[in-house]
Amino acid sequence: LEDGIxxxxxxxxxxxxxxxxxxxxxxxxxxxxxxLKL
Numbered sequence: 001l002e003d004g005i006x007x008x009x010x011x012x013x014x015x016x017x018x019x020x021x022x023x024x025x026x027x028x029x030x031x032x033x034x035x036l037k038l
Contacts, residue, residue: 025032
C-alpha cells in the first residue's frame with residue numbers, strides 16, 4: 001500500500017529486500033499492543 005509519504009528512514013538509507021515490518025504504536029510512553037487483542 002503506497003501512501004505517497006516518504007518515510008524518514010528512506011531519506012538516508014536504501015531498502016534491501018522490500019520486506020514490511022510492523023512497529024507497534026506507543027501510548028503514554030508504553031507499547032500499545034491492543035491491536036493484537038492479546
